[in-house]
Amino acid sequence: MHPYRTHTCGDLRPEQKDQTVRLSGWVFRKRDHGQLIFIDLRDHYGVTQVVFHPDRPFFDEVQKIRLESVITVTGQVAARSLETVNPDLPTGAVELVVDAYEVISLADPLPLHLAGEDEGPEDIRLKYRFLDLRRERLHRNLILRSDIIASLRRRMLEQNFREFQTPILTSSSPEGARDYLVPSRVHPGKFYALPQAPQQFKQLLMIAGFDRYFQIAPCFRDEDARADRSPGEFYQLDIEMSYVTQDDIFNVVEQVIYGVFKEFSNWKLDPAPFVRIPYREAMEKYGSDKPDLRIPIEMRDVSALFKESKFNAFRSVVEKGGVVRAIPVKAISDKPRSFFDKLVEYAQSIGSKGLAYLVWSEGAVKGPIAKFMAPDELARLATMCGVGEGDVIFFVADAAKSANRIGGDLRSKLGRDLDLIAKEVYRFCWIVDFPMFEFDEESQAIIFSHNPFSMPQGGMQALLEKDPLDILAYQYDIVCNGCELSSGAIRNHSPEIMYKAFEMAGYGQDEVDRRFGAMINAFKLGAPPHGGLAPGVDRMVMLLANETNIREVIAFPMNQKAQDLMMNAPATVTEKQLRELHIAIKLPPARAVEPGTTPAPAGG
RNA sequence: GGGGGCGUAGCUCAAUUGGUUAGAGUCCCAGACUGUCGAUCUGGUUGUUGCGGGUUCGAGUCCCGUCGCUCCCGCCA
Numbered sequence: 001m002h003p004y005r006t007h008t009c010g011d012l013r014p015e016q017k018d019q020t021v022r023l024s025g026w027v028f029r030k031r032d033h034g035q036l037i038f039i040d041l042r043d044h045y046g047v048t049q050v051v052f053h054p055d056r057p058f059f060d061e062v063q064k065i066r067l068e069s070v071i072t073v074t075g076q077v078a079a080r081s082l083e084t085v086n087p088d089l090p091t092g093a094v095e096l097v098v099d100a101y102e103v104i105s106l107a108d109p110l111p112l113h114l115a116g117e118d119e120g121p122e123d124i125r126l127k128y129r130f131l132d133l134r135r136e137r138l139h140r141n142l143i144l145r146s147d148i149i150a151s152l153r154r155r156m157l158e159q160n161f162r163e164f165q166t167p168i169l170t171s172s173s174p175e176g177a178r179d180y181l182v183p184s185r186v187h188p189g190k191f192y193a194l195p196q197a198p199q200q201f202k203q204l205l206m207i208a209g210f211d212r213y214f215q216i217a218p219c220f221r222d223e224d225a226r227a228d229r230s231p232g233e234f235y236q237l238d239i240e241m242s243y244v245t246q247d248d249i250f251n252v253v254e255q256v257i258y259g260v261f262k263e264f265s266n267w268k269l270d271p272a273p274f275v276r277i278p279y280r281e282a283m284e285k286y287g288s289d290k291p292d293l294r295i296p297i298e299m300r301d302v303s304a305l306f307k308e309s310k311f312n313a314f315r316s317v318v319e320k321g322g323v324v325r326a327i328p329v330k331a332i333s334d335k336p337r338s339f340f341d342k343l344v345e346y347a348q349s350i351g352s353k354g355l356a357y358l359v360w361s362e363g364a365v366k367g368p369i370a371k372f373m374a375p376d377e378l379a380r381l382a383t384m385c386g387v388g389e390g391d392v393i394f395f396v397a398d399a400a401k402s403a404n405r406i407g408g409d410l411r412s413k414l415g416r417d418l419d420l421i422a423k424e425v426y427r428f429c430w431i432v433d434f435p436m437f438e439f440d441e442e443s444q445a446i447i448f449s450h451n452p453f454s455m456p457q458g459g460m461q462a463l464l465e466k467d468p469l470d471i472l473a474y475q476y477d478i479v480c481n482g483c484e485l486s487s488g489a490i491r492n493h494s495p496e497i498m499y500k501a502f503e504m505a506g507y508g509q510d511e512v513d514r515r516f517g518a519m520i521n522a523f524k525l526g527a528p529p530h531g532g533l534a535p536g537v538d539r540m541v542m543l544l545a546n547e548t549n550i551r552e553v554i555a556f557p558m559n560q561k562a563q564d565l566m567m568n569a570p571a572t573v574t575e576k577q578l579r580e581l582h583i584a585i586k587l588p589p590a591r592a593v594e595p596g597t598t599p600a601p602a603g604g
Numbered sequence: 605g606g607g608g609g610c611g612u613a614g615c616u617c618a619a620u621u622g623g624u625u626a627g628a629g630u631c632c633c634a635g636a637c638u639g640u641c642g643a644u645c646u647g648g649u650u651g652u653u654g655c656g657g658g659u660u661c662g663a664g665u666c667c668c669g670u671c672g673c674u675c676c677c678g679c680c681a
Contacts, residue, residue, distance in 0.1 A: 033644085034637040049641070067631090084639055092641085109632060113615055115642065120615060123673055176681035196681080223680045349608090350677095451681050487681090560674065 004072055010046025012094050016077040023048060023096060024072040024104065026134065027065055029115055037062050041073065041096075044139075049086070049095040050075070058101040068114065068131070070105040073098045126565040129556055141553045144264065145541045149216055151263055152237050152537070155256045161212040161239070166201035168194060168218070178222035180232070188582040194220035197534060200519055202240040203453070203491055206530040207522045213240045216537060224560075227549050228483060228539060231562035234550075236486075237540075240532035246474050246490055249531055250274075250430060253478065257428070257485070257535065264544045267424045274428040274478070282431050283400075287325070287408020289434075292482025293427035295415030299407050300326040300385050306397070311372035314356075317397040325407040327394040328385035329414055333361040335392075346413065347396070352406045356395040360387055369395070412482070426480055426543065433457070434475040437468045437505065448505050450475050453519075454489035455531075456501060463500045478535065480543055488533020495523045 004024040012021065028042035037052040037059070050073050052062045065071065075098040086092030111128055112120045114135055119125065125132045132138055153163065172179045172193035179193035195201075197219045205213045217238040225231035237256075241249060254272035261269050275293075282289055285298045303323045306314040314324050332339075340357060347355035358367040358381070365378045373381075385393050394414075396407045415421050436456045438449040446468050454473040456462050462471050474490035492498050498520065502512045513520055541553040551557040558564050578585065 029641075029643095031640045031643045032637090033640065036638040036640080038640050038643085040641070051639085054638080081639085084641085086641055088641080109614070111614060113630075121611090121673070124615085173681080177679080199681085221680060224678085226680090227675070229680075448681065453681080 001074070008045035009041050009043040009048045010090060012048055012077055012091050012096065014079050014093050017079050017094065019077050020074065021077055021096065022072065022074040023050065024070065027067050027069050027071060027107075030065070030067065032063055038095075039065075039071075041071070042134075046091060047089055048091045049089070051078075051095050051097050052101070053097070056098065056101070061103070062101060065103065066107050066109065068107040068110055068134075069103060070107075072102045072104055074100040123559065123565055126551075126557070126559055129566050133555065138552065141541070141545045141547065142555055144545055145537075145553055148260060148264055148541055148544060149537065151260050152256065153216070155259055156214045156237075156239070159212070159252055159255070161214040162210065163215055164202075164205055164210070164213055166195070166198040166205075166215065166217070170195050170201075173200075176221075180220045180222050183581040183583055185580050185582075196221050197236060198238055199451075199453070200516075202238060202532065203519065203530065204522055206240055206242045207493075207525075207527045209242075209528075211242045213532075214238060217534070222562075225558075225562070228542065230538060230550050230554060231558050231560065235537040236534035237537055238532070238534040239488075240530060242528040242530040244490075244529070244531055246432070246476065246531065249488065249490075249533065250276075250476075253486075253488075253533060253535070257478070257480075257540075260540065261426055261544065265426070267426055269426050270428045274430055276430045276432050278433040279431055279435065279472075280433070283404045284325075287404040287406070287411060288482075289431050289477060290479045290482055290484040291408075291429065291431075292412065292415065292421070293429055294422040294425060294481055295411060295420055296422070297327060297329060297411050297414060297420070299411065300328065302326045302381065302384060302395070305377060305380060305384070309373065309377055311369060314395070314397045322398055323400045323403050324395055324397040325403050326381065326385050327396070327407055327410055327414070328387045329392050329394070329418070330387070331390045332392050332418065333359045333390045343394070343410070343413075347406060347410060350406055350409050351402065352396055353398065355410070356397075358393050358395075360389055360391050363389070367392075428478065428480050431477040431479060433472045434477075435469065436471040436473040436475075436501070439469060445506055446504060448501075449473075450487065451489050452502065452505065453491050453498075455492040456497070460494070460497050460500060463497065463504065468504055474531065476533070478533070483539055483543060484536075485539055486533045486535035488531065490529070490531035493523055493527040493529050495520055498523065 001022055004022070006022045007016070009023055009025045023041055023043075025041040025043035025048075027039055028047060029040040031038040035054045039050050039052070039062070040047050041050050052059055073096060075096050077094050078097050080086075080093060080095055110131065111124055112131055114131065120132075133142065156163070169182060169192040172181065172191065173196060177196050179196065182192040182194065184190045184192060195218075198215060198217050202213050202215070215238045217236050218233055219236055220233050222232070223229075239249075239253065241252065250273065254274055258269065258272045261267075277285075277291070279289055282291055284301050285291070287299060301323060302325070303318045306324045307318040309315055318324060344355040356367070356369045358365050358370055358373070358378070360382065365373070370378075381393060382388065387393055394410060396403050396410065398406065434454075435449050436454065437446045439445075440447045450473065454475040457472040457474055458466070475487070476489065477487050478485045492501065499509050499512060503509070507515075538550050538553055542548075542550050545553050547553055556564065556566065558569075563569065
């Protein structure tokens with residue numbers, strides 16, 4: 001007999017009745033009746049009830065065994081009597097009556113509860129991640145992750161993509177996020193950088209003629225975390241294709257994404273092709289370039305109407321170049337005054353100067369600004385926003401950027417608070433036609449608004465003839481339920497257009513050569529038109545696992561401050577290591593006052 | 605770097621307008637119990653209320669500072 005097991009804890013059924021079998025696993029739950037002990041034995045595959053009778057020599061030992069200890073038990077499979085069958089367990093029709101018992105590994109009292117719903121504090125969960133991962137939910141999430149990645153690989157290979165590995169130790173990229181740096185022992189004072197993404201390598205693979213590339217690629221960025229953004233490192237399904245248009249890329253990606261979401265979820269799903277929303281329209285309607293289409297609220301631009309109105313507060317905003325956005329919401333006119341007051345307060349807390357609203361109620365239009373509005377203006381608003389009896393319109397007036405941000409935030413909040421978010425559905429869209437450049441208020445200069453390697457729509461002619469701020473790029477995002485899955489672009493494969501685009505963003509030719517030499521050189525030696533994108537694997541798994549925090553789908557995540565509390569990273573290293581790397585540490589000034597050193601006040 | 609929330613037993617949480625000895629469940633320890641499946645029952649241990657200071661006759665509660673975790677803004681080509 002195998003020393004550890006003949007079956008797993010998920011295997012046994014009435015068919016194995018009377019067989020002698022062996023199981024190994026963790027003591028999940030224990031029910032001690034004094035003259036009879038039940039243990040729910042758990043492994044990766046399931047849970048099986050094992051029964052201990054008091055005539056066995058190890059009975060006292062079993063009474064003392066602590067939860068999560070690892071044991072091996074051998075005995076006969078018995079069918080449970082009808083009243084004692086547990087319908088909640090797949091193995092619930094049988095139990096194992098133990099004749100031989102061996103303790104493999106004793107567990108100390110646990111720092112976390114594993115049975116039950118309580119999760120415990122985040123730092124303890126992370127420090128004891130291997131325990132946390134024993135829980136069913138996390139265990140299931142990581143299995144799902146593995147299955148999703150296998151499916152992604154299969155779907156990519158089926159579409160004639162090949163998987164490539166690209167360097168992890170590479171050079172620091174001049175644009176974008178902060179790099180993680182790795183000092184070179186052989187080259188004093190020089191550093192490798194971990195790749196923020198394999199962007200340049202995948203383009204070079206296209207230039208090398210491989211036509212269709214993908215990689216489940218690790219990416220490293222030294223930026224702060226969010227609930228949907230793991231600090232330090234994450235994975236992308238990195239994709240690049242040659243001789244393609246934007247539509248070709250959408251087509252491929254829609255098949256893969258739709259297929260994977262269909263395979264791993266029974267939620268409703270937008271069919272391909274996914275709706276395409278120009279960036280400017282998304283900002284106007286949803287106040288976001290990653291709109292959550294599950295929320296049935298669309299903003300309207302009503303600047304023109306208020307420009308002519310008698311309502312000074314809004315008219316002056318529009319006259320100064322600002323905008324007025326209307327947020328129509330159906331059937332909430334009966335909400336109490338406090339609802340509106342709280343929303344106004346919330347709007348102010350996120351930086352709005354105020355929050356006006358109109359209420360269509362009992363055949364009249366009410367609300368703080370109703371008295372400033374002419375009847376025909378109210379009628380036109382109702383038509384433009386599609387509102388009627390019982391509906392409400394909120395208004396945000398501000399500079400376009402702020403109005404979009406505040407309006408978008410309010411739209412989401414209204415969706416959440418009013419429970420308007422469609423349930424059990426994945427809503428996808430492409431955001432297309434991102435601007436190539438934007439005006440940076442801080443530096444008072446034109447900068448790339450996204451990836452500098454994107455092809456401007458209209459090519460060289462557009463760069464030469466159009467207002468830079470009106471030039472669009474073949475740059476797109478794919479968004480699901482308000483979560484940005486991926487950015488991508490048709491790349492700029494022409495050195496001339498590239499130099500010109502960089503020039504417009506304030507970079508000279510020599511600077512481009514210095515920073516992107518490998519790419520430019522490659523473009524000068526025969527480059528196919530190409531493009532791609534890179535959906536975030538962690539985010540896809542997060543959506544499919546229906547988790548709101550990305551840590552729940554990563555085996556060993558770092559905390560918000562990019563520390564691994566289990567492995568104690570980052571950590572100091574030895575003097576010897578530093579010497580070999582030619583590194584001297586220069587710490588920031590220590591914090592001023594130690595606790596307890598403050599002079600006590602005199603008297604008493 | 606900035607803003608919000610949280611911090612009470614190993615874990616989950618309670619503690620009235622500031623009021624006397626900070627409680628409950630769970631875990632742990634001891635005992636009882638032959639059909640449970642979150643077993644049950646009896647008893648017991650467990651606290652620098654994150655830390656430091658202040659106000660007060662009196663602080664878990666109020667104030668200031670600080671630390672930790674988290675969410676958000678900045679940031680993420």
